[in-house]
Amino acid sequence: MGNTSVAGPKFSCACRMQRCNRAGAVHLPISPRAMDETAFVRGKACYRLHMKTKVALRSLFLSAAALSLAACASTRTMEPISATATPLPAAAEPAPLAELIDAVDIPYETFTLDNGLTTIVHTDRKAPIVGVTVYYRVGSKNEPRGRTGFAHLFEHLMFGGSENVDNFDKPLVNAGSTPTNGSTYYDRTNYVETVPTGALDLALMMESDRMGHLLGAVTQEGLDNQRSVVQNEKRQGDNQPYGLTRYAIAEGLLPVGHPYRHSTIGSMADLDAASLADVRSWFADNYGPNNVVLALAGDIDVATAREKVQRWFGDIPRGPDVEQYEADPVTLAAPVTQVMTDQVPQTVIYQAWTGPGMTHPDATALQVGMYILGGLASSRLDNELVRGEEVATSVSAYSNQQEQISFLQSQVSVKPDGDVAEARALLERETARLLAEGPTQDELDRATTQIASGTIGSLERVGGFGGKGMILAEGLLYTGDADYYREELERMAALTPADVQAAMRRWLGRPAFTLVVEPGERTLDGGTMGGWGDEASVASPQPDAGGPAQATAAPRDGPERPLPDVAPVGDLTFPAVQTATLSNGIEVRLARREAIPKVSVAMTFDAGSVVDPADRAGTHETMVDLLTEGTTSRSALDIATQQEKLGASINTSAGTEVTTAYVTALTENLVPSLELFADVVRNPSFAPDAVARVKSQRASEIANQLTSPGGLASRAFGQLVYGESHPYAHAMTAGDADVVASLTPADMAAEHDEWIRPDLAAITVVGDVSMDDLLPALERTFGDWQAPATPAPARDIDRVTPAPRPRLVVVDRPNSPSSYLMLGRLTPLKGYEPGMERIDLANEVIGSGFLSRLMQDLRETKGWTYGIGSGIATLQGQRFFRVQTQVQADRTADSIRAILDQMRAFPSARPVTAEEVRRVTDGNVRGLPNEFETNGQVLGALLQNRLLGRDDRYQARLPQIYRGIDAAQIDAAAREYLSPENFTIVVVGDRDTIEPQLETLDMPITWLSPDDL
Template identity: 60%
Template sequence: MRRFQLSAALPLVLACLAISSTPAVARETPAITQPGETPTQTAAAAPLSELVDQVNIPYERFTLANGLTTLVHTDRKAPVVGVTIYYRVGSKNEPEGKTGFAHLFEHLMFGGSENVPNFDIPLEAAGSTSTNGSTWYDRTNYVETVPTGAVDLALFMESDRMGHLLGAVSQDKLDKQRGVVQNEKRQGDNQPYGLAEYAIGDGLLPVGHPYRHSTIGSMADLDAASLSDVRNWFINHYGPNNVVVALAGDIDAATAKAKVQKWFGDIPRGPEVAKISAEPVTLAAPVSREMTDQVPVTRIYRAWTGPALTSADSVPLSVGMYVLGGLASSRLDNALVRDEQLAVSVSASAQQHEQLGFLQVQMDVKPGVDRAKAEQRLDQLITQFVQQGPNADELSRAATEIVSQQIGALELVGGFSGKGATLAEGLLYADDPDLYKKQLQQMASLTPAEVKAAMQRWLSRPVYSLAIVPGERTEDGATMGGWSDDGTAPAAKPAKPDKTVATAQAVKAEKRTPPALGDTPALTFPAIERTTLSNGIEVALARRTAIPKVSIALEFDAGYAADGQASAGTQSMMMDMLMEGTTTRSAIQIAEEQERLGASLSTGASLDNSTVMLTALTSNLAPSLELMADVTRNPAFAASEVDRVKGQRLADIAQAEASPFGLAQRAMGPILYGDHHPYGTVGALGTTAVVEALSPAILEQAHAKWLRPDLARITVVGDVTMAELKPQLEKVFGQWAVPASAKPVKDLTGAIPSAQQRIIMIDRPNSPQSVLYFGRVLPITGHDKGLEALDLANEVIGNGFLSRLNSDLREDKGWTYGISSAITDSMGPRAFKVATPVQADRTGDSIKLILADMAAFPAKDPVNEVELQRVTEGNIRGLPNRFQTNGQVLGAIIENTEFGRPDDYYTKLPAIYEAIDGAAIDTAASTYLQPGKMVIVVVGDRKVVEPQLKDLGIPVQYVEGGAQ
């Protein structure tokens, strides 16, 4: 990936995220149903065939004379267009000595062209979102979603780097992006279990197989990449005849064809990307490997190669693996996690690519359980499922859930998973943009016998087994991920560069000028209807009919701030237990019922709120709401299940404390807010001591105290009217009586420790990177208004790819894969935070640079005109992009309600931004974003980092394993 999508770690550090409910668990009462057995309270669900009929992405297709193929899908729900470009080149095309090349070149493609010094600045200033790229085995893609008036600009940018790139590729750019990619590799390697992917590729495939080496490649090959190498890579692979362009959104085929011809038509064809032989491999005999790593829990893998994406077995295998370990009520979950309690988590999946797939089962062994016993039982269950196959009910539930997810994906026109990408991948891999629909139709008609036969063909072959066990890490990720283990395999010969194309590319073409932006329609935010249930619960509804689904949030004014440090983890544990059985439904019945309905029900606790979330098909809304209400109001808190979920929670805490990001996040709250403020906790997971002491009685008390109608509000977005919605809500929630006791109140005004700049160094040996986490409490709360200038100042300094910190630390220095800043969305005292992983030998230099960049804004370096235009006009133009999905609208309504904003806040936001000038942004930066009193948590290898901290002039405190 090109951008700093930090394996879900940095967002966890920067935001107080809800903890989703853990996998459901069977109760003592009522009786547990067996797989496929129908519970007594079965809800009627819409037929699967009807759901499949609702998944449709109509398109038109045309091809230019130079071979570039374009797919166009018209969707007028918002004035935006998803621009998606797929190149038929990925890591499987890399010969020996060139691993990581496709991904490295993806990064270079963002470094500017002969006519555009920087692609991001004009695109983001034009309102583009999801401006990004990614590389995998079979392809490289580039995506942006732009306002309709910026389509020409986006196509100009994409055509300029396709046809006018080489004159701008320099040794300096290569060196900088090489550093960024190597830090991306270090970041992944630094995670617990971060070396498993390398081991699985090595174990399943022979040396020289195109899918064996990792897409990130080896450090040695990245170091060896020359300017000549990357130029030839571009010439051999990036011609228009190897490209699929997908335009989805507010555009039609006639308009698209004229624009694509204008911007891409004069780019000459390139060499055809050669076909590669990359068949699935059957091991001659089972293979086992054990690795030690700094992990708290033993993780077991079982892996096989599978067939190509277009194989007739592809869909049956996907569904079969989903039944085995993907469903909340999967075979492996029910047996290993719920019933026998040999594991704390388990999963099974089919990762499918153009020419082969990877079939994988994964199990985290429960601490204290004999590993051999757990592995033996895992293997028995896999063998049993392969022999028996799924039953009809399991198959129906799995297919319904997958189709429901696909319907949800139809909301996005662009990005990595939107409608444009769905069409493009079908054309690229199968020469059929409708591949998705044919696969769903096959899924809807599958029989258990077909799934069983596919599973037997592929999972009865010899298996590759991998175990990652706790201990000292003995292997080095820097040496892994390459072409071979011993380097003795003969080098594959890359295709010779086309001399004609090389000459044409080396000569700068006539200067091209970026097109002017067209008009951007004003944002249309859906109207909000409000009502109140008979017991006082407030309801807000935004009707949207783009897809036949409804999203509902039932929020309670609680969150893990309701715990305080003394009870840290109680609130989120209580919320997790809601999914673990009610007085009339077992956990398995809850899981199976939502699967039959195509619904998604989850629970969790953020800092300020405890929430039950439901996403339901409109046709199944009534029974889905009944399930939601039962889970919310009638939890069983069975003693045996509390004990089991406690075991899972303790394992989660151990996993967090094994992660560098987790260590930093858990340390920061108590440091900033102190032990006595509600925000001074380690986070939603809580502490080991508190979780170990939790009992059914404690959880029941927390439920009775905090989940009550007078602390609740309901927000709904989707395909339903208020006339249809309110009676259904009234039926399941309106008669919920308000307790006689006074409602509890969190005191968010408590004293906070005085801020002082210091470094807290947490030793994590053998870390190739250090995690830096800066924090400072601000003198503002979520109730304060008029802080839009502060939000924009934060964008200038650290929130976004073009921010100063990211431009300096990543793009210029190459010391990190990404850095980001955030102002927490808390109702009480808000905090300013900055987080980044940096290569270990640059820890001290990175701290100096970050502090200097923050101090310079605005004293030495006030906001400039380019930055001002980007964060004001760019944000205004990009507003329609932010509300494509029901979930995005739901989040905006909730935020407006929490912060006391009017319902039309987002329609007024353009005028607010237009009134903000550079002086206002500079004032906000000087008032709130200065580094003088920030605490800096460093998680890394002390023996490497300590010498770098000595000359910083900042007090340093050294701690072990996250202790404060």
């Protein structure tokens, strides 16, 4: 299903919740806007690159380029050294796009079995892992009338087990697969897992059993359960602010019956109507091997792959070819405007057209043109509506590319006090100006360089979503050419401004559909949206209309097949870390990785949002937001355009306890990228117009949090467990609107002077650079930065907290189809101490990951939620334990009981099982190589080590640590730290629906409104 974000293209759903990376990512982060201190993709600029400015889904997956990743050579660990004033090479000109494209290569071979299964093999020996990617040529566009959402429902069913595999997750997770997932979109269904090399036979056997031996395991009970899960997935998306816009835009652009009109998630009525008879016919018609592309990428060669694929898939008979439908773009007869009200914090204007399919000659030009219009940080819409007239807090534009059509869309989030008519007029004026004048060559160069740079950096993975296997598989499936990503990049390099202008004129010069979503009462029902469009006049078939026989599973197809054995894994290779010190005392750490020609630099400061006093919440984050909005020598536009020319990305984030500035740069452009980065960090101007603009954006973010169910729950939970004046309480908010409104440029300058200083700083670097080359560049850009004479400030995080007690607090949010639950309490844990890993593993048993007890109970057994998770927040101060989920509204109280029952039973009534111990110890050890495949993952691990005071070889010691933990230790950790006694329970939902249920819990209820938070 589509992503409900208001600021980006609609992505297919990833239908499994995976365990978090305990070694490198923070559990249950509490910063409202940044995931955590260690996350690499962070902040406004990166948000623009990875969300707002994605030119299309295919621009990251298909137009994406990746280097053939070589083996990662670890550098020798060095003793700390001091940087010398070695002369710095002159700043090079940015690498031209042609050079970037020349570096891009994903070599592969293909073969096809007699039954039509086509396999792509890409060899990459950098790690002992193989990405397994399976693409079926069937998606929501293939669904008939009355059966919308069926492809996605079937994707869920295909995870439920086959004739020889009881559960698809357990064997793979035990074998070290990360991730194990699947998704559905208009044109396809896919399944992905990345496994240790020794588990490849297991993965292939299971995929072949899913493809050839499924129906004997599909029961009415399984169908009913997954139907409930999918319906809760739909409710969860619909429950978000702007959650219904995805339906309205598709319905406004396309006529009833168009294959791309209905949503991937479908309508509630059609999901209710799905029967076992549908399952059987759908499987027989669409899932034959001749409709499949299998990609194997990683530690594999074509000879080995051919033998294995023939062994596991060769006996599956060919099926019918998937039926293809005409699905051309549609031109509206005249402009159409629709206005809808919803429980949203500000008005958003969407303007949309349908465009051509991916192989059309205009497709690439449109992707780049929309990027120039509203994707770049220096885009036309940004310059006019955000920085210029300042009527909007954010803008975006993109081409969401599909196989047969594309969705061309721009959008404007109007300032709460802005003039909507003026904002729309400016949107239309800037669009018309781009069509009339075309882009400049400079805009074109910056857009294509930024796209290519982002592509290289985002595709270090061999498998998983966005990995090299996916790129090759989509190219072959949609275009017949696995190398299509190269063709797209070469087309992009050959574009002229006239090419882009002509394409934009042809497609955006047609009548547009405009949707205006205004704050108010939600008047539309998402449950009735997303379907074919004429459900009122079409009677949906009833489940099992053919009689009771259809409610039984089909007979087994073929003999029993045992699961293959899994070979042992070798030692984890984690890159060695070199250390040095700049002449002003700033610590530098480098993990050299030569897989791709990019370098990631994180400069951290011992600050974070906790430095704000309770009556100044939002001050520090606002200052950090302003760092990229202008320096004493560069305007915000200068910073944006220089990043784009360099193919770099600079962003800043105020996490909970750490403030971080990041730059990701092409290795060739590292020197000029660091010079720009240093100017941003050291010399912000805090110009009055920039301060006013960013204050408005932060006010919008606060308003968004106060309309989001998760945001409301987080604000309430923090205040309840820590107390209203505790730094961690307000760190769980986006700030206080009145405080932000009162901030002045002088306040921002003072905040910067106090906390952004070299004696609070450290630099961590991961990527393709040697210490000999890195140190002179850092010395030149940061070495002369001297600390002020005033002592370095310290954070006050060790405050008295309220005594824990059981309580139920409910935030009334009318018209909510789901209830958001947050349950938890403070623990005695602070920071990191050896032995804490047993608590992590106990938490994984109860609530972290798809195979946790809470997930299996509430989702897979009861079907009341799409997902549930738990964790202990990683903090230097007192850490909290929390369970979070969103459940169907009519099961709110039942879900609370189920959660508490599961937690009370662990370990007293249900101690950890031997299978669970194997999964969270040996299974985690086996999965570690895939958890440190990318520069971002390694950087995240190193930053978390610094936050918690762990040594840089911590990750290398994890296999030994995990293998030393037994069942008794896990049970003891659960008993001591994860019991639900004295839980604070926060519920965000519709009072009319949930109050009668909650009264049955026999707990005093405190009712709040969003205004109370």
